[in-house]
Amino acid sequence: MRQIRLLKCTSSERKREGLCALCHTHRHLCGKPFCPLIVRAKVLTDLKKVLGCREFLGASPPGIFVGSWGYPKVLAGPLVPPLEGTDTSIMDTPELWLGRTLEEVLGYRLTLIRGKISMHVEMARNPPRFLTILQEEAMASRSTDTEVRMRKEPRLEIFFSPRAAPIGPSASLESLALAGNPSVPREVERTVSDGDLKAAPATVKLYEAGIPERQIVRLLSVGLLGTRRLRRLVPTEWSITAVDEILGESLRRRILEYEEIDEIMLFGAMGFGNNVQLLLLPSPWMFEALEAWNLGIDPPIYGDYELPWGRSSYPTNLAGAYHAARLPVLEYLVGIRRQSAAIAFLEVGREWIPLGVWRFRELAREALRHPPIRFDTLNEAFCELKARLEIPMTKWLSASRLLSLHRAQRRIEAFF
Numbered sequence: 487m488r489q490i491r492l493l494k495c496t497s498s499e500r501k502r503e504g505l506c507a508l509c510h511t512h513r514h515l516c517g518k519p520f521c522p523l524i525v526r527a528k529v530l531t532d533l534k535k536v537l538g539c540r541e542f543l544g545a546s547p548p549g550i551f552v553g554s555w556g557y558p559k560v561l562a563g564p565l566v567p568p569l570e571g572t573d574t575s576i577m578d579t580p581e582l583w584l585g586r587t588l589e590e591v592l593g594y595r596l597t598l599i600r601g602k603i604s605m606h607v608e609m610a611r612n613p614p615r616f617l618t619i620l621q622e623e624a625m626a627s628r629s630t631d632t633e634v635r636m637r638k639e640p641r642l643e644i645f646f647s648p649r650a651a652p653i654g655p656s657a658s659l660e661s662l663a664l665a666g667n668p669s670v671p672r673e674v675e676r677t678v679s680d681g682d683l684k685a686a687p688a689t690v691k692l693y694e695a696g697i698p699e700r701q702i703v704r705l706l707s708v709g710l711l712g713t714r715r716l717r718r719l720v721p722t723e724w725s726i727t728a729v730d731e732i733l734g735e736s737l738r739r740r741i742l743e744y745e746e747i748d749e750i751m752l753f754g755a756m757g758f759g760n761n762v763q764l765l766l767l768p769s770p771w772m773f774e775a776l777e778a779w780n781l782g783i784d785p786p787i788y789g790d791y792e793l794p795w796g797r798s799s800y801p802t803n804l805a806g807a808y809h810a811a812r813l814p815v816l817e818y819l820v821g822i823r824r825q826s827a828a829i830a831f832l833e834v835g836r837e838w839i840p841l842g843v844w845r846f847r848e849l850a851r852e853a854l855r856h857p858p859i860r861f862d863t864l865n866e867a868f869c870e871l872k873a874r875l876e877i878p879m880t881k882w883l884s885a886s887r888l889l890s891l892h893r894a895q896r897r898i899e900a901f902f
Contacts, residue, residue: 495647540637541634542633544574544599545567547567547576548564548630549577551600552725553602557721558606559605560607563662564634564662569597578594580844580848581848583848588839588841592841600640601662602659609719611709621709621710622668625674627669630666631666632664632665636657637660641657647723647840650722673691673692673695677691678711683712684713689711699733703726707719726842726843730810734812737813741816741820742771746769747767749862751861753853757852760834761832761833761834762831763831764831764853775808775829775832776831776886777834780835780836787877787885788804810846813847815854827888830846831875833875
């Protein structure tokens with residue numbers, strides 16, 4: 487198995503994605519139009535009677551969360567809403583959240599009650615009963631009724647992660663059981679039972695078989711992918727970026743065989759206080775992601791990039807956001823059987839609250855579903871980008887390494 491621990495969240499990533507609580511919900515000093523803590527209070531008011539209990543029966547989306555604190559001993563457990571016999575899949579499926587409001591998404595996440603039990607990551611190689619049940623649930627493709635009993639009443643708290651979606655009330659788990667038979671896709675069953683298949687090719691195999699990326703992340707998190715003697719639990723936020731990186735690298739190798747695009751293209755989408763603009767240039771494959779948080783007078787722009795041979799180091803500036811924005815671009819290029827250079831402009835507005843890096847992935851996919859605006863020159867593309875981005879275009883251009891390389895690059899035709 488790959489050394490997934492290298493994909494852990496960096497301190498700068500946590501700082502950028504963190505939630506500010508300057509005024510503790512009183513005066514909106516953070517500048518957000520609504521306070522996530524107040525939204526949480528409204529959701530928890532509806533759950534107050536339920537949260538006074540220790541036993542729950544609900545339809546898990548299916549949802550699993552494996553924490554990273556204390557690694558290699560971690561807290562793992564199911565995410566169970568107190569909604570029996572209901573299709574709750576949307577609560578843990580980010581690709582269905584576009585078009586929803588921030589309040590709705592927070593409502594989905596804070597309705598999920600997280601059960602926690604401490605496990606060593608290597609227990610995946612010989613799983614105890616608790617983990618076996620979690621693994622069965624992770625393999626399911628549809629909501630599964632789950633019975634949980636907590637040691638104490640769930641605490642009214644919220645957990646924000648730089649990459650994963652928020653988690654609501656939680657408590658230590660005493661017992662866990664599935665109230666129904668999980669519906670497991672045949673390809674998932676085959677891949678999980680193959681104890682000689684490494685994690686990276688297993689991830690690609692599932693993806694090519696049409697298994698949703700969210701389910702692949704669950705399987706990796708609960709230690710069901712990789713050679714059997716090396717399997718381990720992987721914290722959810724690490725698994726998200728690991729799957730993005732593995733799939734992206736597989737697609738990158740494929741597009742290197744394709745011809746280059748022959749025109750400049752611009753795609754864009756906005757949502758959840760985020761603005762994603764994708765600029766594709768006629769060139770061999772190169773990629774750069776630029777991220778700016780439009781929260782002050784002169785916001786800095788962070789960036790990471792790669793050349794045609796990919797990256798040999800971790801993108802420490804953007805971390806998980808880099809791979810989340812890169813994967814949809816590669817999916818698009820494979821779909822049109824072309825290669826290009828690509829620059830992702832990721833602008834975060836004041837109304838944003840931490841929901842995870844999925845928003846860059848899904849907004850990029852949404853942008854690429856629609857026809858692009860096409861240009862003959864870079865200056866024409868920059869004029870359009872200037873109208874779409876709030877931060878001055880000159881700051882983006884000065885921060886970009888890829889644009890400098892692209893402008894200086896001499897094509898082979900120039901030598902004939």
